[in-house]
Amino acid sequence: MILLQILWDDILPLFAFIGAGVFLDSKFKIDISTYSRLTIWVVLPCFIFYTMYRYHFESDDLLMIPAVLILLAVMYFLSMGMAHMFHLGGAEKGAFEAVSSFSNAGHIGAALAVMIFTHPPFATEAGSAPHLAEAMGTMVIIMIVMNIVVNTFGAALIRSRGSTVKEVLSFMVKMPALYAAILAILVRSAGIHLEHTFLWPVLTHFNGAFIVLVTVTIGLQLHRSKLRKPDRFILATSFNKLILCPAIAWGVLTLFGGAFSPIASQVFFICAAVPSSMALIIYGVEYGEDAGLVTQSVLFSTVAGALTLTCMIYLARVLFPLAG
Numbered sequence: 001m002i003l004l005q006i007l008w009d010d011i012l013p014l015f016a017f018i019g020a021g022v023f024l025d026s027k028f029k030i031d032i033s034t035y036s037r038l039t040i041w042v043v044l045p046c047f048i049f050y051t052m053y054r055y056h057f058e059s060d061d062l063l064m065i066p067a068v069l070i071l072l073a074v075m076y077f078l079s080m081g082m083a084h085m086f087h088l089g090g091a092e093k094g095a096f097e098a099v100s101s102f103s104n105a106g107h108i109g110a111a112l113a114v115m116i117f118t119h120p121p122f123a124t125e126a127g128s129a130p131h132l133a134e135a136m137g138t139m140v141i142i143m144i145v146m147n148i149v150v151n152t153f154g155a156a157l158i159r160s161r162g163s164t165v166k167e168v169l170s171f172m173v174k175m176p177a178l179y180a181a182i183l184a185i186l187v188r189s190a191g192i193h194l195e196h197t198f199l200w201p202v203l204t205h206f207n208g209a210f211i212v213l214v215t216v217t218i219g220l221q222l223h224r225s226k227l228r229k230p231d232r233f234i235l236a237t238s239f240n241k242l243i244l245c246p247a248i249a250w251g252v253l254t255l256f257g258g259a260f261s262p263i264a265s266q267v268f269f270i271c272a273a274v275p276s277s278m279a280l281i282i283y284g285v286e287y288g289e290d291a292g293l294v295t296q297s298v299l300f301s302t303v304a305g306a307l308t309l310t311c312m313i314y315l316a317r318v319l320f321p322l323a324g
Helices: 002-027 032-054 059-085 090-101 105-117 132-159 165-172 176-189 199-224 232-255 262-272 279-286 291-319
Strands: none
Touching (some): 002 199, 032 132, 032 199, 032 279, 059 132, 059 232, 059 262, 090 132, 090 232, 090 279, 090 291, 105 132, 132 176, 132 279, 199 279, 199 291, 232 262, 232 291, 262 291
């Protein structure tokens, strides 16, 4: 039942938009670079600004930030070691590290958290969801950190082509997503209220357009990619993201020694098991030499994730049970 709910509520809507992109590209000559640049330079920064501006941080929530960063760092160094073992280099190495490390928290993760914590055993028969607010608070922090890292460091990895650390860092500081996050923090700290200004509807519409533009662009790229059977690259990145990453997440939670509630721990664990970030495909189109490889790796991870996530959701309940 959970598997069917995940497929119906989270996976199938994404593939409907992807299918629209495939259809459009088969009927018309679409300039895919325009879509990717519109997303990177306009829609994505608005999405990150809107998300960070709306969320009210509590002091206890901030402990989740180092937990997410530790998880990402461990996954990055493990995938770097595997890339070296597989003798990958240049853009292929950067793509392997990025697809292995970064979750699709902003698309599947948030919707998945809502679905899980508004249904039994977390919701009551009367329809109330007492754990939803805590779950979404944790999810927002993870999503914000993940979006910033994916759209700065992840983009730099896709573009790297064997670049030096200095060149990667130089590219990161040029990414508009980073400055959108900084601006949101400054506006919130200054007590500036945007809800009753003309900017608020603009931000709201861009927020809604984000997932549509990303998934349609994925469909365009998929239509232009030469489909192939899953190879060592695709299988290894999917294993890293869907199996190894939640195992590392369990280790990180153990390291923090019960600092998080069972609900927060479950959200962190499940988010680690979410498939690879679809935003990486946008950067593959814009910067990478292996856009087709990135596209197929992320899509294979997404399809396989429909099955592995079911197991991880159940395992999260076993590892981090609610008291009473």
